[in-house]
Amino acid sequence: MRWDHLFDDLAGQLEHELHAEELDLQQEEERLRLGRLELRGRLAVLLREREPERRILILRTHDGALSRVRLRSLGRDWLAGDLVDLSAAQVVVPLRAVESLVLDVEQAQRTLEPTAARDDLSARLGLSFLLRDLCRRRTPLTVQTAVGDLHGTVDRVGRDHLDLAVHDRDTPRRATAVQQVRLVPFDQVLLVRL
Structure with missing residues (x-):
């Protein structure tokens, strides 16, 4: 016993x-x-949210500017979304230009959830690919740098820089409208507004 x-x-x-x-x-x-965990992976979790309002975040770039963005897509080294405060404005932000992201407590907790790795095409597309597409489309845009904003049309995209034909915001890109061409290194780009 x-x-x-x-x-x-x-x-x-x-x-x-x-x-x-x-x-x-x-x-x-x-x-x-x-x-x-990497920043891109945590953002990918937010991108999968079905409700658009749950994909809104506040991002702060290295120049201190705050933007409320509704996340729409995510590349290898960039994020894209709609500016919530401005109607119909879309932005592309290089991830290395993000100083911080402001999330509510629930969003931050959700980004920690384990997710199955997905091999989507956008995860392999870099900033240069996206800028080349905008160049082909001749899309007028504003490039925000730490020094200021430049408005124009992308003429060429190199490995680490872009050629921006600077012209007035309300005029299309014509040879006579171009005031100057700026070569902007990618590491100086904080935000691209379409």
Whole structure:
């Protein structure tokens, strides 16, 4: 009878230790997973939200400017969305130009959720690809840098810079309207407003 009690006690202790070890292992795996999270991955979770209002975030660029953006798409090194405060304005922001993102507590918690890795095409498209598309379309835009805003049309896109034909906002890009051509390194671009 005493042996049965002793064996039951030992079995209970062993089960408790195994359960505690399993919990420690799960906690360590979660810490490792959180340590591997990247900004782009956390934004991808927000992008999957069905309700557009749940994709709104406030971003602050390195010049201190704050913008309320409804996230629409995400590339390898950029995000795109609609400016909430301005009607019909769309922006492209290089991720390296983001000083910080302001999320509410619920959004921040949701971005920590584990998600299955998806191999979507946009995850491989860099900023230069997007700017080349805007160049082909001859889209007038405003390039925001730390020094100021430049309005014009992208003429060419190199590996690490763009050629911007600067002209007045209300005139189309014509040779006679171009005041100057600015070569803008990508690392100086904080935001592109369409």
